[in-house]
Amino acid sequence: MIEMYRKGMSISDIARQTGRDRKTVRKAVKGTLQPAKKRKRQAKAVRKLSAYEGYLKQRMGEGVYNTRKLYRELRERGYQGGLTQVILYVQPYRPQRGEQAVMRFETTPGExxxxxxxxxxxxxxxxxxxxxxxxxxxxxxxxxxxxxxxxxxxxxxxxxxxxxxxxxxxxxxxxxxxxxxxxxxxxxxxxxxxxxxxxxxxxxxxxxxxxxxxxxxxxxxxxxxxxxxxxxxxxxxxxxxxxxxxxxxxxxxxxxxxxxxxxxxxxxxxxxxxxxGQEHLQVLPAQRFDTSLKVERYASRDCLVSYDGNFYSVPARWANTMLLVKETESREVLILNGLGELVAQHPKQPGRHKRVMVPAHYAGLPVRANQPAPGQAIQTARATLGDPLALPAPQVETRSLSIYGQLSEVGHD
Missing domain, CATH: 3.30.420.10 (Ribonuclease H-like superfamily/Ribonuclease H)
Known part of the structure; x- marks a missing residue:
């Protein structure tokens, strides 16, 4: 039948000559010719994708096998083909899974x-x-x-x-x-x-x-x-x-x-x-839950509280006490006492080893005459002495080594 069709005979003529039903002849003929047409379409699609093979291999080398993501990226780069060709290209490279089969469990809306x-x-x-x-x-x-x-x-x-x-x-x-x-x-x-x-x-x-x-x-x-x-x-x-x-x-x-x-x-x-929109979720509470990050910290004797790598001052009366530190979603550091009362507030600082000090927090401390204000000791020393490494070396007396020998002999008498 196929050879007859290729020679130009119609499906009706083939059916009369072979005694087969026309539907049977048509199915046999079309079934053999379809793959050829399909191969032509695939070849055309492969040509569209060939320019992007290098990019696909690079992305798969980076662990990207999600074909929809790759397809989006190719479209952004000018690819005119379809998603199916990307799927067929990636499939042989995709890591094999060995997952155990399980029964799927579904829930009701909002559950x-x-x-x-x-x-x-x-x-x-x-x-x-x-x-x-x-x-x-x-x-x-x-x-x-x-x-x-x-x-x-x-x-x-x-x-x-x-x-x-x-x-x-x-x-x-x-x-x-x-x-x-x-x-x-x-x-x-x-x-x-x-x-x-x-x-x-x-x-x-x-x-x-x-x-x-x-x-x-x-x-x-x-x-x-x-x-x-x-x-x-x-x-x-x-x-x-x-x-x-x-x-x-x-x-x-x-x-x-x-x-x-x-x-x-x-x-x-x-x-x-x-x-x-069909989940039928419960309504959120009218008053928002406090989502601040919280941690207890001990205020040191110099009125500083350590939090996330930096130091924040508190009023002198709260030195040497346990306090609660809260970081809000707006990146404010709130420091509270045991009664929940706010004792200090600072903007959150990036980095580490920074000291955020409010001079008023040290107002209640006794200050001796000529004692520098908190945080000013180093600056005062530098202003007075200059660079410590530039100071002249002290005068040191030099002695002959024979003197140490004489002292040793005296010690043994």
């Missing part, structure tokens, strides 16, 4: 969010090396995602990121699922009873959600957020350039609003932003 920390190495932050983490929260039903980068994974940062996520989503889910993070769970008793981090538990009760830790060694229970961290690494992080953590979070917010949440999700087949 659950999953959260986790992801570690992203270290960066230079305000003049020193700090660990970089990403907080990821995913609403399980809509798959709407929120991410935020921080330089620590403390409980206060965990709470602050929760608050930002709830404000981004416009409400609070009924349950938050997380790993057994120290930010939330201090440990478990032998009976299995959870020992909660009290500050995180207070925040959960205030906000209206029930915290729910995974069973130990069962990280796949929160698979949605685990995959979310992988998505952040592949689709956002790879090849990213940023000035500091603030700039990084600005770019992350843009990525959430233009790529992550407006996309068609591969599992649900829906757009997370569109489903977010």
């Amino acid at each position: 659950q969010a999953q959260v986790d920390w992801g570690y992203f190495g270290s960066i230079d932050h305000e003049g020193r090396q700090r660990q970089l983490y990403v907080f990821v929260m995913t609403l399980c039903w809509s798959r709407a995602m929120y991410i935020e980068f921080t330089v620590n994974s403390t409980t206060d940062s965990f709470i602050r990121c929760h608050q930002h996520a709830f404000e981004y989503f416009g409400g609070v889910p009924r349950e938050v699922l997380h790993d057994n993070l120290k930010s939330a769970v201090l440990g478990r008793e032998r009976s299995g009873r959870i020992i909660w981090n009290e500050r995180y538990l207070d925040y959960a009760l205030y906000s209206g959600f029930t915290p729910h830790p995974c069973r130990p060694y069962r990280a796949q229970t929160k698979g949605k957020v685990e995959r979310g961290i992988g998505y952040v690494r592949q689709n956002f992080w790879c090849g990213l350039r940023f000035a500091d953590v603030a700039d990084l979070n600005v770019q992350a917010h843009t990525w959430l609003n233009t790529i992550a949440n407006p996309r068609v999700h591969g599992t649900t087949g829906a757009i997370p932003f569109e489903r977010l």
Whole structure:
């Protein structure tokens, strides 16, 4: 039949001569000719992509295998082909997975969010090396995602990121699922009873959600957020350039609003932003929870409190006492006494080993005659003596070594 068709016979003539149904003849003929047409289309698509092979190999060498991210980057560089060809090109290079099959668990709207920390190495932050983490929260039903980068994974940062996520989503889910993070769970008793981090538990009760830790060694229970961290690494992080953590979070917010949440999700087949409006989340509390970073510090005898590598003064009456230091989201350092009363306030300083001193804080100290004001001793010495290294060396008497020999003999008599 194929040879007859190639010689120019019509499908009807072939059907009459062979005694076959015309549909059967047509199917046989078209089935053999289609691959040839397909090969022509593929060859054309390959030619479009060939100019970008070097770039694709470079990006895959950097660990970028997310084809949608690569496709966006190629389009920005003038690529006119389709996504399918990028997928077919990358597929042979993609690392193989060996994951165990599990049953998917779905939740109802507004029921659950999953959260986790992801570690992203270290960066230079305000003049020193700090660990970089990403907080990821995913609403399980809509798959709407929120991410935020921080330089620590403390409980206060965990709470602050929760608050930002709830404000981004416009409400609070009924349950938050997380790993057994120290930010939330201090440990478990032998009976299995959870020992909660009290500050995180207070925040959960205030906000209206029930915290729910995974069973130990069962990280796949929160698979949605685990995959979310992988998505952040592949689709956002790879090849990213940023000035500091603030700039990084600005770019992350843009990525959430233009790529992550407006996309068609591969599992649900829906757009997370569109489903977010159907989550029926709980209303946020009218009064915002205090998300300041808090730590207790002892005020030294020279009226200074150490916080995050720098020193901040307090009034003299609070020297040698334990005080509470709070860093607000506006980067103000507030220092409070045991009654919660504000005793000092300073702008947060970058870098390390800086002393932020308010002269009025030392007003109550007894000052002896000619005693320099606090912080002025070194300046006064330099003004009076000049450069210490430029001072003339003191006169030293020189003696003959024979004198030491005589003294030694006298000592033995």
